[in-house]
Amino acid sequence: MAYPVIDADPVVSVSDLSLSYPAHAGGRAFQAVEGVSFELPRGGITALLGESGSGKSTLAKFLAGRGSEAGQKAARVKFAGGEARVMDLSMRRLGRRARARLTAYVGHLAQDAGATLTPELNVGDILFEPIAERSKRFDREELGERIAEMMDIVALPLSKLQEYPYELSKGQRQRIAVMRSLMLDPALLIADEPTLGVDANNRPRIVELLKWYRERTGASMILISHDIGMLEALVQDVLVMQQGRLVGEGDINEIFRNADHGYVQLLAQALRATAYDEIADE
Numbered sequence: 009m010a011y012p013v014i015d016a017d018p019v020v021s022v023s024d025l026s027l028s029y030p031a032h033a034g035g036r037a038f039q040a041v042e043g044v045s046f047e048l049p050r051g052g053i054t055a056l057l058g059e060s061g062s063g064k065s066t067l068a069k070f071l072a073g074r075g076s077e078a079g080q081k082a083a084r085v086k087f088a089g090g091e092a093r094v095m096d097l098s099m100r101r102l103g104r105r106a107r108a109r110l111t112a113y114v115g116h117l118a119q120d121a122g123a124t125l126t127p128e129l130n131v132g133d134i135l136f137e138p139i140a141e142r143s144k145r146f147d148r149e150e151l152g153e154r155i156a157e158m159m160d161i162v163a164l165p166l167s168k169l170q171e172y173p174y175e176l177s178k179g180q181r182q183r184i185a186v187m188r189s190l191m192l193d194p195a196l197l198i199a200d201e202p203t204l205g206v207d208a209n210n211r212p213r214i215v216e217l218l219k220w221y222r223e224r225t226g227a228s229m230i231l232i233s234h235d236i237g238m239l240e241a242l243v244q245d246v247l248v249m250q251q252g253r254l255v256g257e258g259d260i261n262e263i264f265r266n267a268d269h270g271y272v273q274l275l276a277q278a279l280r281a282t283a284y285d286e287i288a289d290e
């Protein structure tokens with residue numbers, strides 16, 4: 009039976025991978041990711057960059073083992089060729105049980121996760137939910153202490169634990185969503201735009217939380233983010249996607265200095281401009 013190898017190195021290994029969405033409404037299947045290859049070493053942090061629609065979220069969902077989770081069939085990511093291994097499990101034909109075992113160790117922060125927090129639960133229960141779903145017995149006190157530490161890092165008062173998502177600002181909800189993605193202590197975190205929709209003052213709190221988590225656990229991460237503060241604080245390597253393909257790959261400083269692909273050059277310029285805008289905003 010297939011079990012994830014938590015300390016596999018590389019933790020993610022992707023070779024010539026293609027992913028598609030099923031045909032629907034009379035249309036053809038859509039190839040969202042084409043011939044992508046890369047490796048994420050154990051403990052590494054890689055950023056996935058690229059313009060809107062380039063396939064970043066599709067790749068992230070698939071590698072996190074959440075590609076087939078969508079309620080509607082048309083939104084499920086389909087394996088369309090190549091190979092992908094996460095924690096040494098082949099993602100080609102991952103059965104339901106193997107998938108459940110894998111997702112216990114792979115955290116996934118979906119795009120705009122703050123907007124999809126369970127509306128009927130208060131923040132405390134939202135944070136406990138991933139753990140309570142997996143096991144009836146857990147140490148509430150120890151977890152409570154960890155939650156308090158995380159709330160402190162993201163600068164949310166403990167009184168927020170009693171509040172419901174609709175009572176929070178968009179940025180507060182996103183901070184809770186990021187905390188929630190860490191509750192099961194994932195050895196690999198795949199996070200889609202963790203700071204999106206969070207104001208410039210509070211984005212560094214999320215960066216701090218991820219740094220704290222990384223230092224505590226040594227977890228590997230794939231971060232989809234164009235937040236220059238996050239890239240500088242956390243990321244060593246970047247992958248750049250365009251129209252489903254990988255068009256740039258390497259050390260974050262090197263790749264932008266010596267970009268030979270037109271799109272990677274444009275992206276480097278845009279990121280530099282964002283950095284200056286942020287400084288001007290302060």
Ligand SMILES: Nc1ncnc2c1ncn2[C@@H]1O[C@H](COP(=O)(O)OP(=O)(O)OP(=O)(O)O)[C@@H](O)[C@H]1O
Pocket residue numbers: 029030038039040058059060061062063064065066067082083084119
């Ligand atoms: N359910 C779906 N059915 C068909 N095509 C889809 C579906 N979901 C996404 N796509 C298409 O797949 C491509 C990749 O989308 P994806 O969301 O992975 O890109 P992205 O790089 O994450 O973009 P963004 O930064 O805007 O989130 C896009 O062209 C998108 O229109």
